[in-house]
Amino acid sequence: MPPTIDADRLWSSLMELAAIGATTRGGVCRLAGSDEDRRGRDLFVTWCTGAGLEVRVDGMGNLFGRRAGTDRDRPPVMIGSHLDSQPTGGRFDGAYGVMAALEVVRALDDAGVTTVAPVEIVSWTNEEGARFPPAMVSSGVFAGAFTAEWARAQTDPDGVTLGDELDRIGYTGPAPVGRPVGAYVEAHIEQGPILEAEGTTIGVVTGVQGVRWYDVDVPGREGHAGSTPMDRRRDALVAAAGVIATLPELAAAHGPDARATVGVVTAHPASRNTIPGRVTFTADLRHPDTAVLEKMESALRERVAAVGGTVTDVWQSPPVDFDAGVVHAVRRSAAAAGLSHRDIVSGAGHDACYLATVCPTGMIFVPCRDGLSHNEAEFAESEWCAAGARVLLGVTLELAGEASAPEDVG
Numbered sequence: 001m002p003p004t005i006d007a008d009r010l011w012s013s014l015m016e017l018a019a020i021g022a023t024t025r026g027g028v029c030r031l032a033g034s035d036e037d038r039r040g041r042d043l044f045v046t047w048c049t050g051a052g053l054e055v056r057v058d059g060m061g062n063l064f065g066r067r068a069g070t071d072r073d074r075p076p077v078m079i080g081s082h083l084d085s086q087p088t089g090g091r092f093d094g095a096y097g098v099m100a101a102l103e104v105v106r107a108l109d110d111a112g113v114t115t116v117a118p119v120e121i122v123s124w125t126n127e128e129g130a131r132f133p134p135a136m137v138s139s140g141v142f143a144g145a146f147t148a149e150w151a152r153a154q155t156d157p158d159g160v161t162l163g164d165e166l167d168r169i170g171y172t173g174p175a176p177v178g179r180p181v182g183a184y185v186e187a188h189i190e191q192g193p194i195l196e197a198e199g200t201t202i203g204v205v206t207g208v209q210g211v212r213w214y215d216v217d218v219p220g221r222e223g224h225a226g227s228t229p230m231d232r233r234r235d236a237l238v239a240a241a242g243v244i245a246t247l248p249e250l251a252a253a254h255g256p257d258a259r260a261t262v263g264v265v266t267a268h269p270a271s272r273n274t275i276p277g278r279v280t281f282t283a284d285l286r287h288p289d290t291a292v293l294e295k296m297e298s299a300l301r302e303r304v305a306a307v308g309g310t311v312t313d314v315w316q317s318p319p320v321d322f323d324a325g326v327v328h329a330v331r332r333s334a335a336a337a338g339l340s341h342r343d344i345v346s347g348a349g350h351d352a353c354y355l356a357t358v359c360p361t362g363m364i365f366v367p368c369r370d371g372l373s374h375n376e377a378e379f380a381e382s383e384w385c386a387a388g389a390r391v392l393l394g395v396t397l398e399l400a401g402e403a404s405a406p407e408d409v410g
């Protein structure tokens with residue numbers, strides 16, 4: 001018998017984990033470094049130990065469960081995601097990828113399959129960045145983008161550091177952060193509506209779109225709301241609104257993968273009978289292609305300059321192209337499992353973005369209902385979860401290499 005994903009076992013693990021930090025509205029609150037985070041980790045470690053895995057914790061609290069291969073010199077194939085959540089998060093974001101990886105290992109055990117390269121399940125600390133910004137910080141340290149000292153010094157709104165909380169919950173480990181990895185594959189819910197709307201089960205993730213954040217400042221002149229005639233005003237909010245209203249057209253001009261969002265608008269002095277003398281707003285531009293992002297940024301700058309405003313860079317995350325070999329392996333595995341699939345670009349950031357800088361990396365998406373995520377109502381059907389785990393199993397076997405199948409050993 002080839003290894004087989006047990007859909008019911010995967011579902012019951014997901015639901016048992018979701019009980020830790022469960023919210024009254026059906027979601028999960030398992031913030032990084034919290035007591036709920038510790039309990040989720042403890043349960044995961046129990047499962048890893050039960051599956052005979054060698055558990056290792058590094059200095060960022062990243063958790064690894066290692067299943068030995070026949071070649072001790074080969075770097076591991078890593079599969080996993082994260083166990084922390086948003087404050088009003090769902091049961092599947094992150095947890096699904098870790099539980100799918102656990103199910104892959106259990107399926108290999110059931111079938112008595114040994115791989116050539118070791119297979120490691122990983123749970124990255126503080127992917128969400130909800131309590132301790134920034135997001136994906138511990139995979140970032142693993143990949144060398146930040147130092148562990150800097151990441152552990154990041155504080156929550158109460159001034160508590162991530163490092164102190166990891167110490168407190170007993171998850172600052174002795175292992176150094178970062179080492180060679182053969183390949184990394186992360187299964188995740190799509191967090192968008194495309195797969196479900198199309199009736200497609202598997203998203204073959206080719207990369208992650210680039211993100212650029214800006215602060216925009218539009219000047220005006222304060223004046224009395226009653227005594228200033230309409231043709232004598234410099235209303236900063238009307239000017240800013242004019243720019244904001246053109247952003248859907250700006251995005252549409254750059255194809256279906258372009259996104260432009262204004263999430264925060266602040267008018268000064270924020271008095272109902274004073275003409276706004278200054279408006280600041282945030283802008284978030286996204287596209288999978290850096291050249292297109294440049295054009296979008298230029299268009300934004302032109303439009304803001306036309307109303308006398310300025311644009312300041314705040315942060316950016318460049319687009320990520322996943323490894324062609326891993327992407328092909330995901331596509332092949334989906335086809336071999338007889339699952340409908342399509343290529344897709346991730347709209348959200350993931351730990352896979354940082355891993356992609358140090359090893360061949362890919363991702364597998366499964367649908368989520370109504371595209372909802374970062375929401376307590378987040379939901380993925382058991383059959384979708386199992387389908388993604390089947391694809392992950394196939395990819396893991398291909399990348400790690402099968403040393404012995406039951407047929408071989410009689």
Ligand SMILES: [Zn+2]
Pocket residue numbers: 082093094127188
């Ligand atoms: Zn996630």
